[in-house]
Amino acid sequence: MSIVKRNSKLPAAAGALAALTTVPARADWSLLNMPKGVSELSRDIYDMHMIMLWICLAIAVVTFGAMIYAMIRFRKSRGAVADTKLLHNARLEAAWTIVPTIILIGMAIPSVDKLIKIEDMSGSKLTIKVTGYQWYWHYEYLGRGVSFYSRLARSSDLARQRGSGIDPNTVDNYLLEVDKPLVVPTGTKIRLLLTANDVIHAWWVPDFGMKRDAIPGFMNEMWVSVDADKPGTYRGKCAELCGADHGFMPIVVVAMPPAEFEAWLAQQELRQ
């Protein structure tokens, strides 16, 4: 992700022009499209998204093409005379009912096995309970005696106050940094149990593909598996409106190789 540094004091009018003309040139692809992400699920979802996008674009070319053609070809100003007898065409009408139905069913089918995979929690090696609070997260490694809270980092919290005088562009990972990130092993199927303490929240890291609601009084589940060859830091945020500071409860996940993870976890166990 590129974080573009900009002079925020541009006058409004110049800013308008600049934004309109320079944005497309500066914006990289990751700011336009869904991330492929770092897990099997996120890639599945990305593929579904791209299939849908291309099908929709293809249909758009045909229908918009027909509309534009009609608008150019049948203008009164070009002397077009209306054919008031063109009122029905049973075959045409049947075709544009049946063909789209088939295309749609074709679109839905590939989602079935992906969905079955998404909902299959079996074979997980680690279970983490995630609890949403107004406005921070709590993580508990079940059966391992490790648990902690995870809140918006101080640097972001200072900068986001109204009238703080701190330019968010100078803060690293503005609104996407926490005091203590969740740590997970790579290449391992991890089950997340989601719930909340007060209102509904939703746990979402775009690079993992999934989001799911954390609902007070209920336990939701989802699984995550970060590719073995993609250790790193992945960031997301709460995705369900949960009150005033809904925009300020980020999620940071550090994925590390299993051996390193075990060492980290053992160290945490000693501390708690």
Place this chain on the structure above:
Amino acid sequence: MRPDEVTNMAHGNAAAGHGDHHRPPKGVMRWLTTTNHKDIGTMYLVFSLAMFLIGGVMALLIRAELFQPGLQLVDPGFYNQLTTVHALVMVFGAVMPATVGLANWMIPLQIGAADMALPRMNLFSFWLLFFAFVLLISTFFVPGGAPAAGWTLYPPLVLQTGNAFPMAIFAIHLMGASSIMGAINVIVTIVNMRAPGMTLLKMPLFSWSWLITAYLLIAVMPVFAGGVTMLLTDYYFHTSFFNAAGGGDPVLFQHVFWFFGHPEVYIMILPAFGIVSEIIPTFSRKPIFGYEAMVYAIASIAFLSFIVWAHHMFTVGMPLAGQLFFTLSTMLIAVPTGVKVFNWTTTMWRGSLSFEPPMLFALAFLFLFTIGGFSGLMLAIVPADFQYHDTYFVVAHFHYVLVPGAVFGIMAAVYYWLPKWTGHMYDMNIAKWHFWLTAIFVNVLFFPQHFLGLAGMQRRIPDYPTQFTDWNMVSSIGGFGFGLSQLLFVWLIIRCVKGGQRATAGVWDWPHGLEWTVPSPAPYHTFEKSPELH
């Protein structure tokens, strides 16, 4: 026989001459006591325009705050109040009343009735709506501020609302009662008061779309009223419908809400479908293609809209079978929607097209609503929706179907029928400026929101990570351009009411339908004697 042939042959004399035998009272009393469908239609339309501007100011505050990262103008809590009330005002105060106003004005004129069937209830439902919004907007000034849980009012969050809570719920009850009365009135009028010879399948498509909308309203407004009443009893009497600690379930509210909410979005768009189905033939100088298919398409959309609601809740953790069912049923809606788009396009085919302002808005509707349909289709696919849900991609989707969809439909209707209402032609130049500015800025405003959502910006946040800055700036610029362009619309309407070149009865080159057989402006009383249709 085609509906258009029928209506073109109707005797044009029905209203002329003897329409003005009892004049309305003058001044304020006219508007407080009138039971005339045209006056009430005008009141609804003016109210709707006022709400559009009030809701628009809220939207501009939102876009101003989002112009750059960091919090510059408002606090996060107030920001949530703005998004919540903006949505409620636009949905229940701007779009729905506009379509009710159009129904009041145009249904009697289209079907050859002297008035709406239940004129006193008609007036009552307007004033209920008026006070509902006085109540709703006044919540900004009570301790705790306006409701801030989003227009979807999800518990438990909504139960944290301050003094505004009972006010907002009572306002919703009033709006609901008002809508139900309006809907009953439309149904009774259409079922009983059509001119002799106007069978249902000869009825103009705008009236048809409203007949079906009215059934949707009667079916779902009570469900919504029930849902918010359960919130009320949870809040005051500890009933725990939506509280897990008392054996309830917060997700139950979401089911109730969306069982209302999805048909509700069709309540907003179906009348626009009807309007576009009137305008495209007029300016193609050729009757609508596939009239019956258009009627059946609206009816099947209405039916399907009852069985797709949980596509708004894929992330709550539904059983697999449920997710698949709602994916499939949602995708099916695209079929009748597609039929409509194809029929409109074919109506233009081998037509003789001209591009007056109503046609410009109808064509923009055709293109831009279809874009919203495509994003809807993508959202319907459940694994992909796990990424899209609650991001700006959803915001882009529903604004494409609602602004260049429903709102452009309403603007097209105003440009189409304004000469009939006022008796004056409006300034075509201003209208064209208004169209082009609106159509360009609406895309600058909403198209980048697709990118923001896909790149990971959630909705309902007052501040965002810095990589989203650029597209937010573009969107805000579009928002201000769009907002300011609407001042042209207001100015044009005021000028047209005050004067202008006199409009003929037919107004347009190829008028079709009974409304064009009465003089412009339409006399205070029309069709006191039923028009004769051959």
